[in-house]
Amino acid sequence: MTKILVTGAGGYIGSTLVPMLLERGFGVRAVDRFFFGQNVLASHPTLEVIKEDTRRLTPQHFEGIEAVIDLAAISNDPSGELFQDATWQINHQARAETAWLAKMAGAHRYILPSSCSLYGFLPPDVVADENTPTHPLTTYARANECAEEDALELADDKFTVVILRQATVYGYSPRMRFDVAINGMTYGTWKTGKLPMMRDGSQWRPFVHVRDTAAAMIFMLTAAPSKVNAQIFNVGSDKNVYQLYDLGERVAHSISPKVQVEWYGDPDHRSYRVAFKKIEALGWHATRTVEDGVKEIIDALYAGKLDRTTETLTLEWYKTLHHWHNVLQQVELHGGILDIEEVAQIRPGLRKVGS
Numbered sequence: 001m002t003k004i005l006v007t008g009a010g011g012y013i014g015s016t017l018v019p020m021l022l023e024r025g026f027g028v029r030a031v032d033r034f035f036f037g038q039n040v041l042a043s044h045p046t047l048e049v050i051k052e053d054t055r056r057l058t059p060q061h062f063e064g065i066e067a068v069i070d071l072a073a074i075s076n077d078p079s080g081e082l083f084q085d086a087t088w089q090i091n092h093q094a095r096a097e098t099a100w101l102a103k104m105a106g107a108h109r110y111i112l113p114s115s116c117s118l119y120g121f122l123p124p125d126v127v128a129d130e131n132t133p134t135h136p137l138t139t140y141a142r143a144n145e146c147a148e149e150d151a152l153e154l155a156d157d158k159f160t161v162v163i164l165r166q167a168t169v170y171g172y173s174p175r176m177r178f179d180v181a182i183n184g185m186t187y188g189t190w191k192t193g194k195l196p197m198m199r200d201g202s203q204w205r206p207f208v209h210v211r212d213t214a215a216a217m218i219f220m221l222t223a224a225p226s227k228v229n230a231q232i233f234n235v236g237s238d239k240n241v242y243q244l245y246d247l248g249e250r251v252a253h254s255i256s257p258k259v260q261v262e263w264y265g266d267p268d269h270r271s272y273r274v275a276f277k278k279i280e281a282l283g284w285h286a287t288r289t290v291e292d293g294v295k296e297i298i299d300a301l302y303a304g305k306l307d308r309t310t311e312t313l314t315l316e317w318y319k320t321l322h323h324w325h326n327v328l329q330q331v332e333l334h335g336g337i338l339d340i341e342e343v344a345q346i347r348p349g350l351r352k353v354g355s
Contacts, residue, residue, distance in 0.1 A: 003027040008071030015040040015174040017214040062105035080140030091143035096150035119272035155230035167206035167236030171293040194262040201245030203271040209288035237286035
C-alpha cells in the first residue's frame with residue numbers, strides 16, 4: 001500500500017483530501033496541530049493521525065512514506081499579515097524543511113499546494129499561465145512563492161516535485177470555512193437575504209471546488225514524472241473565473257431571485273485571470289460549478305450540519321486561541337488551573353484527597 005504523508009490534514013482542504021485518499025486505497029499519515037479539532041477526520045484502518053507542528057517534524061515522521069502532500073499553512077491573507085513571523089516559518093521554512101526531510105527519507109514525490117494569489121494584480125486583458133511573472137502582494141503569497149522556489153530546487157530523477165497553484169477554493173468541507181468568497185457569499189445570502197460583497201466587485205478571481213483541488217493532488221500522485229517533475233500547474237477551470245460582482249450574482253440567484261447587495265470593506269487590490277490549459281492537457285479537469293458548491297452548503301445549513309461560528313472564520317479563531325493562550329498562561333500554576341500536580345504532604349499523617 002502506498003503511504004502518503006499529508007500535512008495540514010485537519011484543515012479545510014486536508015479534511016476533504018484525506019477521506020478521498022483513503023477511499024482510493026492509499027494509506028495516510030495525517031499530520032496537523034488540529035487547531036480546529038481532531039474530529040474532522042473519521043477513524044480508518046489505514047489512517048495514522050499524528051498531532052504535531054510542521055516546524056517540529058523529524059526524520060521519523062517520514063519513515064515508510066512514499067509521497068508528501070504539504071498542505072500545512074497559515075491559510076489566508078489577513079491571518080498572514082497579523083501573524084507574519086509564523087507565516088514565514090510555516091508557509092515557507094517548514095515546507096522547505098518538509099520537502100528536504102521527505103527526500104532524505106527516500107520518498108519519491110513531494111506535492112506543494114500553493115496559490116494563484118502569487119499573480120497578485122494583472123491587467124484585465126492578461127490571462128496568467130504558469131510562465132507569467134508573479135507579483136505577490138501579501139505575506140501569505142510571498143511565503144508561498146519562496147516555498148515553491150526551495151522545493152523545486154530539490155527535484156531530480158529520484159524525487160519528483162510538483163507545485164499546484166490553486167484558485168480560490170470553495171465548497172463544503174468537514175473543517176468548514178466561511179471566510180472564503182463563495183462560501184461567505186452563500187452564508188450571508190442564506191442568512192440575511194443580502195449578498196455580502198467586498199468593494200468594488202470588478203476584481204477578477206479564479207475559483208476551484210475543494211473536492212476538485214483535492215482530486216488534482218491525487219492525480220499528481222501517479223502522474224508520470226517526465227510530465228510533471230519540477231513543474232508548476234494552475235489548478236481550476238475557465239468556467240470558474242469571474243469578476244466578483246458577476247460571481248455574487250450567480251451565488252445569489254442560486255438561492256433567491258430577489259437579493260440586495262450589501263457592500264463592505266475596502267477594495268481588494270488583488271485581481272487576476274488565470275489559464276488552466278497545462279494541467280488539463282494531462283487529463284485532469286475540474287468538474288464542479290459555483291452552483292454545485294452553493295447547493296451543498298445550503299443543504300448542510302438547512303440540515304443543521306453546519307453553521308457560521310468563530311471556528312469557521314480562520315483569522316477570528318486564531319485570534320481567539322491566541323487570546324485564551326495568553327489568559328491561561330497567566331493563571332496556570334503547577335501544571336493546571338484548579339487541578340494541579342500532586343505534591344507530597346508536609347504534615348505527617350494528613351489524609352490524602354478523597355480518603
